[in-house]
Amino acid sequence: NMPAEFVGNVVSDEKTPSYSTVLCHLLPGKTTRPGELLMVEIEEGLHYSLGRVREGREVNPYETADLSHMRGLLGLESPSKREDLPRKFKVVSLDLLEELIMEEGNNWRLREPQTIIPAGSKIFKATEETAALAVGLKKNGNGGVDIGNVVGSQDLRVVLDANKVFPRHVLIVGTTGTGKSWLRGVLAEEINALGIPQVNIDLHGEATEAAKELGGQNLIPGTTLTVKLSSLTEPEVLGLIPYLHELHEQIVTRAFLELKKKAGPEGFGLDELLREVDKVGQQFGAKPPTMSIVRARLEALRYVRVIGKGVNWANLLKPSAFINIDCRGVSHGELQAIAGAVGRELLGLRMRKMVPPLILSIDEAHMFIPYGEESPSSQVLREVIRWGRHYGICLILITPSPTDIDRKIIRITNTRFIFAIEPDQLDALRGVFADAPEEIIYRLPKLEQGTCLLTGSKETVRHALLVKIKARKTTHGGATPDIINEVKNFKANPEKVETKPDQASYKEEEGLGKWSH
Ligand SMILES: Nc1ncnc2c1ncn2[C@@H]1O[C@H](COP(=O)(O)OP(=O)(O)OP(=O)(O)O)[C@@H](O)[C@H]1O
Ligand SMILES: [Mg+2]
Structure with missing residues (x-):
């Protein structure tokens, strides 16, 4: 030594x-x-x-x-x-x-x-x-998650114990540009090396390159990623159907719930729902004109591109798989549906042991589990948070805005990375600073980019540490564009209108169904 x-x-x-x-x-x-x-x-x-x-x-x-x-x-x-x-x-x-x-x-x-x-x-x-x-750190190798070094000590590596950290949930917070997504990328590399499959809901397309470099896959909502109708809840489904009167709504709700009760693990789609609606309509004594309206309204679901056959998670989630859901250009309502349905599908599969333990990460998590309000995705994500650890789903929640997330959810996380944060966000984090002293908490708004306070519990990280997050091996995408240069070199091109770097603009093409939330 x-x-x-x-x-x-x-x-x-x-x-x-x-x-x-x-x-x-x-x-x-x-x-x-x-x-x-x-x-x-x-x-x-x-x-x-x-x-x-x-x-x-x-x-x-x-x-x-x-x-x-x-x-x-x-x-x-x-x-x-x-x-x-x-x-x-x-x-x-x-x-x-x-x-x-x-x-x-x-x-x-x-x-x-x-x-x-x-x-x-x-x-x-x-x-x-x-x-x-x-x-409570590990030596590298053998189940270690090397994220960087203790500030001020180049040779004090911070190597977390995967077996302690990932059966629980992880929180990453910090103001914009402080290093949250960068760290998510570092974790992606380490998780990949450990062989654990991971699913990432990527709002800004930051991880698309990294996914390729790690031998993973990018799924595009509406094209390579769809969710089953049966993975939604009835408020979500009703929200997708325009102008339903009370009776129509009752028929659809009943039919949907009946199917949910009957459906096996493979779920059901729109055709099954239409058939069930006919049956329920008869029981209700609904007249033919009513039924044709209900059926016509239900047809709207065919135009919601994210609803479809679903994906075969069991095939996708092989050891080390990195499944990145590239959500660039996806509307808020669809994002909620995707996060909710993916969460529900994965939880269901884990309960039946159809897929191995996995890590699901969600950037801008405040959009999906907003403080004090219900959103289509919040109910299931709460369930994943509550039950995930028993079934082997670890959530990584990332947000610049912890005040906008349920406090209970913040506290339930067991490993927390706190980057520089606005002083008005500190209150939301009280209770997760562990044994970090006031002097360090006071300086949090001034932490350097790429440096965070790491806190945990007795099981994960016994004492709060200031950590410099290490360099990336994979490409970090989503850099802030250089506006001045872009304006200077801008040439309008009337022929080719690009909306997204590598996705077709399907919304304009196909008249996407709308979410009324
Ligand atoms: N540990 C690090 N080492 C080196 N550079 C870093 C590190 N962390 C962040 N950076 C730099 O800071 C930039 C912003 O980081 P990042 O994209 O992770 O921000 P963010 O917290 O996710 O912000 P936003 O909330 O806007 O998504 C990166 O593009 C990178 O250049
Ligand atoms: Mg980010």
Whole structure:
């Protein structure tokens, strides 16, 4: 093992050392950063306490206001830049996270901090081994999800334990442009390497290249991806049918619910629904004109391109599969239908063990599980959230706007990546900061791009960490367009009207059915 870097000593002030905090006097020339992990030596080789840098300051009696003022008047130079001033130094405060005790057989045992560490004890930069143990991280390889490094420590890799993280749900939040989708891409690469199949609802086409590079597939709603009529709920179906009177609605609802009861795993389509509607109509004693109106209205469903035969998930979800649903240009209503129906189909298949455990990720999740209102997709996504972990579906929810998501859902996630976020969004995240101190939460709005606060629970990430997310192997799509250049080089082309980079504009062509939500 490499010797750890010696950075300072525990010093005493009025309040510390205490059970939970120590003050570290930094040796000249040594630096730390908020969130960095250090280890305090209680007994060499045998007993350490791992601490996280909370705050720091310089003590400098040579640069008090009066001395500074006087020097100014006398035109004297300040000595403060010198490193050899005996009474000038830096101190940083550490939150003690975990004690590590060497036991017989050369094993580290963890316990809650419970030692008042003597002033004078040496402090080192944490080693990979102690940091990983204390936080609950893994060594790379063998079920590890390597996402980057602890800020300030290039060699402290943050490797999550897939078996702890993915049976639960993951939250990624941050203001626009902070690195959420980038991280989703890093996770995609790691999940792919672990062999776990994943489905990604890609609103902005950010992952289309990555999907190809990882040997996956891009599905286009309405073309290569359709959902079964039977995967919708009756409010969703009614929402797709224009101008239904009460009686019509009752007939359709009854027929739809009857079919749902009867249908096997393969579900049903519009033709079955039309037949069932005839039967129900007879029971209701509906007159022929009524029935022809109902049938005519139902025909509208044929023009909803996302409704169709469905896809064969069992075929698609092979080990390592990356199924990216490219939702560029898809309307809000259809997006809801897709997210809802895909969630329902996958949950159903998992309940019957027809597909392996999988990961489903949803960008702009606030659109699908809005706070305080029901949307077509929210009910099923709530179910997936509630039951998913028992059936082996992990949700990755991504949003710039956690205030717009149900608080319960935010809390149910067990691994959270919090990028720079607007101060007004912080409240929604109270309760998921784990043991991150106020000083770090306060600085969250200023986190650098690609850096996040990682928090979890005892099972996933035991202590909050600031993490620099690593470089991508795959291509990150969806870069912000350079408007000025695009305007400058713009030439109108009256012949060819392109609406989407690689999809036909089916809406205009085929008169898509509308969602009335
Ligand atoms: N870890 C990182 N390393 C290097 N560059 C990064 C990293 N994270 C983000 N970036 C850069 O920042 C840009 C924006 O990141 P990203 O697309 O992930 O933002 P986002 O949080 O998903 O934003 P939006 O909410 O607008 O979708 C990327 O295109 C990339 O250039
Ligand atoms: Mg994004």
